Amino acid sequence: MAAPEQPPLLPEGSKPLSALLSGIAQVAYYGNADITEELLRGQLYPEAAPEEFRALRAKMGGLLQSIASADMDLNQLEAFLTAQTKKQGGITSDQAAVIAKFWKNHRIKIHESLINQSRWDNVLKNMNWRVDLKSQSRHIDQINTPVAIVEMELGKNGQC
Numbered sequence: 790m791a792a793p794e795q796p797p798l799l800p801e802g803s804k805p806l807s808a809l810l811s812g813i814a815q816v817a818y819y820g821n822a823d824i825t826e827e828l829l830r831g832q833l834y835p836e837a838a839p840e841e842f843r844a845l846r847a848k849m850g851g852l853l854q855s856i857a858s859a860d861m862d863l864n865q866l867e868a869f870l871t872a873q874t875k876k877q878g879g880i881t882s883d884q885a886a887v888i889a890k891f892w893k894n895h896r897i898k899i900h901e902s903l904i905n906q907s908r909w910d911n912v913l914k915n916m917n918w919r920v921d922l923k924s925q926s927r928h929i930d931q932i933n934t935p936v937a938i939v940e941m942e943l944g945k946n947g948q949c
Contacts, residue, residue, distance in 0.1 A: 803887040805833040806849070810891045813850050818857070818902040849888075852880070856892055857899050866892055915942040 812829045815821040830842040837845070852873065861869060870885040880888070917940045926932050 806884060806887045807891055808833050809846065809849060810853060813853055814895060814899060818899045852888060857903060860900055910945060911943045913941060914944040
């Protein structure tokens with residue numbers, strides 16, 4: 790009788806996978822260049838071969854990118870992860886649970902980061918407006934003519 794196939798890199802507990810997802814998010818969405826693939830492998834999966842870890846990182850990075858780009862709510866996420874668990878070469882149900890928990894905790898921050906990354910140079914910082922009516926004038930046809938005054942303050946993205 791053959792032993793059941795053990796998925797590669799399924800560590801005891803979910804902390805290493807959760808930390809891997811956090812590391813991927815730090816690099817991809819928060820601009821932290823200090824986190825490298827070697828650092829993640831050395832800290833989280835030191836027993837894994839480099840190519841085995843690279844495949845896991847690529848799989849998790851792709852899943853996280855798909856989830857983040859669609860800004861999935863919890864129902865969409867559940868359906869997506871269920872489909873991934875049934876797919877050949879997909880993820881395990883334990884990995885799906887870790888991904889769901891990670892997304893629940895990090896969705897808002899990742900979404901805001903994606904919005905900030907997609908903005909161009911100038912953004913609207915403040916806007917004031919008013920409508921004035923002339924009540925006195927030399928010429929009668931200029932009385933009660935509305936004039937709109939709009940004041941917009943623009944600034945560089947990320948600066949106050």
